[in-house]
Amino acid sequence: MLDAEFFHRWMTTTAASVDREAARLTELDSAIGDADHGSNLQRGFTAVSAALGKEPPGTPGGVLTLAGRQLISTVGGASGPLYGTLLRRTGKALGDAPAVSADELARALGEGVAAVAQLGGAQAGDKTMLDALLPAVEALGTSFEAGRDAAQAGAEATVPLQARKGRASYLGERSIGHQDPGATSAALLIAALAETAAAAGGDA
Ligand code: ADP
Ligand code: MG
Secondary structure, three states: OHHHHHHHHHHHHHHHHHHHHHHHHHHHHHHHOOOOHHHHHHHHHHHHHHHHHHHOOOOOHHHHHHHHHHHHOOOOOOOHHHHHEEEHHHHHHHHOOEEEOHHHHHHHHHHHHHHHHHHOOOOOOOOOOHHHHHHHHHHHHHHHHHHHHHHHHHOOOOOOOOOOOHHHHHHHHOOOOOOOOHHHHHHHHHHHHHHHHHHHHOOO
């Protein structure tokens, strides 16, 4: 079972990964956006780590709800509210259980991803974070590794797409040929989940 500590580690692992990859995320966003995606998420996940460190919530749902709230209040732009909604809605779906199964997490993430689609009005193939998140949620039903690989493949598959939502859509056909920054960071989030599960070994 996955407890609050597991979710806490997932968030700090994501923060470390975003720190490492911030320059690349910003570079991707400079091609089809406004060159702030790396710094946006770095600011957000730094705040998430700080808030969790200060008052660690006792449940998985509490960890994700607090993390989502931090992202909404510290990340400007499109991705803050969208990622914030993802984590808050996932946390809400987990309720106040002290620990949850991998299947319960996959189902809850499905609700979180649906909330992102509802808030942003995007669908699969619109060249957004959903192109990594939707296949990831599907594959997480099998294993964390399958989820990670599906998210990565989904992010890479955004390259030939034309953006239909967000800032990149203003570029029309010129958005083709570049990997979507939000799909790339979503793959980092899911990779951090798989990394956290692998580090937890048989406990997860
Ligand atoms: P901004 O575009 O406001 O500068 P960011 O650069 O932080 O925000 O994030 C851009 C990313 O947000 C995009 O690469 C895309 O994946 C995601 N995004 C933008 N609009 C939407 C939307 N309507 N639905 C889902 N994801 C979106
Ligand atoms: Mg941007």
